[in-house]
Amino acid sequence: MDIIDDLQWRGAINQQTDAEGLKKEVNEKKFGLYAGIDPTGDSMHVGHLIPFMILKRFQLAGFKPVILIGGATGSIGDPSGKKAERKLQSMEQVKYNEERLTNQMKKLFGEDGKFQIVNNYDWTSQFSLLDFLRDYGKRFNVNTMLNKEIVSSRLETGISYTEFTYQILQAMDFEHLYKNNDVELQIGGADQWGNITGGIELIHKTQGADAKAFGLTIPLMLKADGTKFGKTEGGAVWLDPEKTTPYEFYQFWINTDDRDVIKYLKYFTFLDREEIGDLEDKVKNEPWKREAQRRLAEEVTEFVHGKDAVVEAQNITEALFSGNVQDLTTAEVETGFKNMPSVEVSADKKNIVEWLADDTEIEPSRRQAREDVKNGAIRINGEKVDNVDADIDPSQSFDGKFVVVRRGKKKYYLARIK
Numbered sequence: 001m002d003i004i005d006d007l008q009w010r011g012a013i014n015q016q017t018d019a020e021g022l023k024k025e026v027n028e029k030k031f032g033l034y035a036g037i038d039p040t041g042d043s044m045h046v047g048h049l050i051p052f053m054i055l056k057r058f059q060l061a062g063f064k065p066v067i068l069i070g071g072a073t074g075s076i077g078d079p080s081g082k083k084a085e086r087k088l089q090s091m092e093q094v095k096y097n098e099e100r101l102t103n104q105m106k107k108l109f110g111e112d113g114k115f116q117i118v119n120n121y122d123w124t125s126q127f128s129l130l131d132f133l134r135d136y137g138k139r140f141n142v143n144t145m146l147n148k149e150i151v152s153s154r155l156e157t158g159i160s161y162t163e164f165t166y167q168i169l170q171a172m173d174f175e176h177l178y179k180n181n182d183v184e185l186q187i188g189g190a191d192q193w194g195n196i197t198g199g200i201e202l203i204h205k206t207q208g209a210d211a212k213a214f215g216l217t218i219p220l221m222l223k224a225d226g227t228k229f230g231k232t233e234g235g236a237v238w239l240d241p242e243k244t245t246p247y248e249f250y251q252f253w254i255n256t257d258d259r260d261v262i263k264y265l266k267y268f269t270f271l272d273r274e275e276i277g278d279l280e281d282k283v284k285n286e287p288w289k290r291e292a293q294r295r296l297a298e299e300v301t302e303f304v305h306g307k308d309a310v311v312e313a314q315n316i317t318e319a320l321f322s323g324n325v326q327d328l329t330t331a332e333v334e335t336g337f338k339n340m341p342s343v344e345v346s347a348d349k350k351n352i353v354e355w356l357a358d359d360t361e362i363e364p365s366r367r368q369a370r371e372d373v374k375n376g377a378i379r380i381n382g383e384k385v386d387n388v389d390a391d392i393d394p395s396q397s398f399d400g401k402f403v404v405v406r407r408g409k410k411k412y413y414l415a416r417i418k
């Protein structure tokens with residue numbers, strides 16, 4: 001089984017420009033290949049992982065991945081999949097985002113130097129307007145450009161000359177990497193088809209019709225329930241641990257629907273056919289165990305955040321589920337509660353009922369607080385408190401930094417000590 005068969009099995013191939021030619025080439029040569037990302041934001045999210053996971057698979061199979069950061073294209077904006085013209089970002093913002101994305105990519109692809117990161121600003125910024133028009137503009141037919149889905153879908157609402165030109169810039173990238181980095185294949189999402197084929201046509205014009213250049217796109221990720229992949233109530237699931245904590249990241253994968261989990265295992269992990277086959281049986285025969293979801297969450301979290309993050313995420317998950325938060329370290333509480341409801345309290349000792357109703361406002365009234373305490377619905381740092389006369393001493397917990405309150409079975413609050 002070669003890497004193309006593997007991708008096919010993973011359901012990761014949407015379109016290919018010359019399937020037969022590419023199949024032959026992968027078995028003959030460990031060529032270079034690339035995928036690009038525009039620095040339109042300061043972090044990747046889980047959707048961005050899709051093409052780069054494929055690049056990574058090629059890397060593991062001995063091919064030479066080139067990661068392109070679109071410092072030039074990102075300052076223009078890809079019209080693909082956008083209904084309206086984009087607002088230009090400031091060049092400072094583009095630069096800042098570039099740096100952040102470059103660091104994330106380095107983490108994913110390892111520090112061993114078996115890949116390259118390039119920035120298309122480096123060559124695109126070198127062309128004068130006249131060079132561009134004479135050497136490139138001449139090779140692009142406006143009719144062909146207009147017929148590409150990215151442009152044709154925007155003709156009614158309008159598209160600027162700037163965004164119209166985007167496809168030429170991406171085509172120039174492929175040609176540049178073909179000439180300088182031994183790149184023969186470009187990978188991208190389904191919406192990149194027009195940009196990728198534009199590059200191949202350019203290469204065939206400038207490098208000869210038999211130049212080996214291929215394109216492969218990945219199907220749009222669709223979820224069984226029809227909602228968008230990679231979104232939670234809190235918004236996108238980011239790779240930046242400051243935006244989405246490793247615990248939340250782990251939770252995102254753990255919560256995968258049974259109908260989606262095998263597809264995600266194929267897309268986002270390096271588990272082999274046999275193991276994914278076993279997990280598929282488990283989803284069918286004992287779905288309540290959620291073993292496939294657990295494997296998925298472990299694998300992806302480890303890939304993005306490392307082994308320690310998996311252990312931490314699992315500790316937090318387990319403690320919040322069982323209620324035994326006293327087993328957590330102060331750092332784990334900090335991570336686990338980063339985006340949960342929190343209040344600020346003083347370090348003073350206080351009667352539990354008053355503290356819940358007045359200081360933290362976790363309870364709407366003292367009457368309700370009394371009732372909940374009596375009924376055993378309140379846990380403070382994992383310990384049940386059912387005596388309404390008890391005192392709470394915030395300074396006694398988690399290095400005097402916070403108190404963890406559980407109300408009922410699932411509701412958690414964090415009281416941060418001032």
Ligand SMILES: N[C@@H](Cc1ccc(O)cc1)C(=O)O
Pocket residue numbers: 035036037038068070073078080120169170171173174192195
């Ligand atoms: N156009 C791609 C990013 C990209 C930029 C330049 C390239 O050469 C390749 C890809 C996207 O928006 O996802």
